[in-house]
Amino acid sequence: MNEISLYILDLVQNSITAGAKHIRISITVDTTADSLTIVIEDDGCGMSKELLSRVTSPFTTTRKTRKVGLGIPMIMQLCEMCEGRFHIDSAPGKGTVLTLAFKASHVDLPPMGSLPETMLSLINGAPEGIEFNLTYGYNGESFDFDTMEIRQMLGEDVPLNTPEVLSWIRDYIKENIEQIEHQ
Amino acid sequence: MKSIADLEKIRQATLSKVNLRRESEGTRIVVGMATCGIAAGARPVMNAFVDEVGKRNLLNVIVAQTGCIGMCRYEPIVEITTPGKDKVTYVNVKPEMVPRIVAEHVVNGQPVVEYTIGQAE
Numbered sequence: 001m002n003e004i005s006l007y008i009l010d011l012v013q014n015s016i017t018a019g020a021k022h023i024r025i026s027i028t029v030d031t032t033a034d035s036l037t038i039v040i041e042d043d044g045c046g047m048s049k050e051l052l053s054r055v056t057s058p059f060t061t062t063r064k065t066r067k068v069g070l071g072i073p074m075i076m077q078l079c080e081m082c083e084g085r086f087h088i089d090s091a092p093g094k095g096t097v098l099t100l101a102f103k104a105s106h107v108d109l110p111p112m113g114s115l116p117e118t119m120l121s122l123i124n125g126a127p128e129g130i131e132f133n134l135t136y137g138y139n140g141e142s143f144d145f146d147t148m149e150i151r152q153m154l155g156e157d158v159p160l161n162t163p164e165v166l167s168w169i170r171d172y173i174k175e176n177i178e179q180i181e182h183q
Numbered sequence: 184m185k186s187i188a189d190l191e192k193i194r195q196a197t198l199s200k201v202n203l204r205r206e207s208e209g210t211r212i213v214v215g216m217a218t219c220g221i222a223a224g225a226r227p228v229m230n231a232f233v234d235e236v237g238k239r240n241l242l243n244v245i246v247a248q249t250g251c252i253g254m255c256r257y258e259p260i261v262e263i264t265t266p267g268k269d270k271v272t273y274v275n276v277k278p279e280m281v282p283r284i285v286a287e288h289v290v291n292g293q294p295v296v297e298y299t300i301g302q303a304e
Contacts, residue, residue, distance in 0.1 A: 001222050010221045017250070022246055063251050071218040078257070121226045124218055124247030153190035158201050159245075164193050165238025172185040177184075 001074065003113025004038070004154040009121055010071045011098060016126050017026055017062065018044025018096065023130060028137040036104040041097045055088065063102060073089060075100065080116060082106040091130070098126055116173040124161050134173070141180040200242055208266055209243025210289055212236075215260040217251035222263075223258035224277065229250060231281035232261075257303060263288060272300045 001007055008025060015023045020042035028037045047055060050161045056076055061069030072088075077085040083103045090096035102109055115136065122132060133147040147160060154165065214229040226296070232246045252260050257274035261284075264270045273284060273292045280298055288294045296302060 006221055006226060009216075010218050010224060013216060013218075013221075013250075020215065022302050058232075066251060069218070069224060074218070117226055117230055119228050121216070124265065125214070125229060149187065150190060153187060154194050158194050158197050162193075162197050162201060163233060165190070165235055167237060167284060168185060168189060168193055175185055 002110050004036075004110055005113040005115050005118040005174075007075050007078065008038065008040070008115075009118040011075060012122055014071060015040065015042035015044050015096065018042060020047070020095065021130060022133070024133045024135070026135040026137070028135075029036065029139065030105065031139055034104050036102040036109070038100040038102075039097065041095065043095040043140055046092045047088075048092055051165035052088065052090055078109075082109045084109075109120045114174075115177060116170045119173055120146070120166055120170045124166055128159075136177055136180070138177075138180045141183055143173075143176040143180050145176070197268060200240075203242045209245065210265045210293055212244065212289070213249050213262045213264070214246070215250070215252050216248040219251055219255035220258045220260065223255075223275075225259040227233075227256045227278045228261065228276050228281065228293045231278040232285070232298075235285045239263050239285065239290065242290065254300075257300065260300075263294075265292070268292075274303045275300045276299045 001010070012023055012025065013049065022043050024039070024041040026041070027041040031159065056072055058070055058073040059163070065067065076086050078084065079100060083097075085101040087099045094106060115134070119132065119134060122163055132147045136143045150165070154160070158165065160166070212232050213233065214225055216225050216229065229246060229248065236244050236246060237250065254260065254274075259276045259277045261273040262270055263273070271288065273295070280295075284295050284298065
């Protein structure tokens with residue numbers, strides 16, 4: 001994949017499959033420390049020690065259509081290529097926390113790409129009732145986006161996947177990220 | 184600059200449409216969003232469908248996602264179901280194909296045969 005934001009979209013699908021109701025995505029860029037940190041945290045079913053021990057294998061998957069699962073192996077490979085670190089913390093009933101840390105200027109690190117497009121796909125595609133929180137930090141400034149706040153404003157009658165709402169969400173995230181990156 | 188307060192206006196403007204959307208049993212556009220789909224370009228495809236449905240103000244159409252369908256080499260895969268009609272499966276879908284699929288298939292009921300799985304072999 002040629003954008004970090006596509007890896008994020010893919011990894012969050014695991015949280016959705018795990019039955020999570022709240023998914024937090026936190027992205028922190030520090031250009032002085034040359035670091036990019038991504039944390040994906042969910043309250044899904046979590047993984048047993050046994051599953052956790054083999055989750056990085058490309059031959060581990062929960063789907064029935066194929067015997068391979070490449071999402072986690074691909075992000076691990078990226079971490080290894082880019083002097084990054086990769087850690088999963090998970091227990092049954094406790095949810096899962098995935099932490100990725102990269103050297104931001106590493107030549108093999110793909111660009112972040114479009115986070116607004118990733119959030120649009122997630123919010124539109126996820127089943128009803130999943131809440132997303134996105135925190136984007138850039139050199140000490142940060143922007144926080146939460147679907148619960150949006151839902152409160154919209155009331156019960158207008159769902160998040162209404163085209164007008166999705167289009168607003170995309171622009172809102174885009175403008176806010178641009179603003180803190182250029183401060 | 185967008186602000187959270189805009190949502191109140193959107194809420195008022197869309198409320199009546201939302202009720203229409205809820206009452207009608209309509210077309211489902213389902214995009215495969217597993218690792219294979221995402222790596223092949225499913226994100227811009229799904230978002231193009233969302234944009235096109237919004238632009239044309241189609242009230243009886245839902246854009247949804249599914250996992251791996253099992254034919255990873257044909258991703259991005261899009262399945263369109265309409266009540267009373269056979270499911271149509273589009274393969275190797277690109278965002279540029281989306282306006283035509285929406286206009287000809289979703290709006291006018293004529294699947295774009297050249298983009299379907301039957302033509303891919």
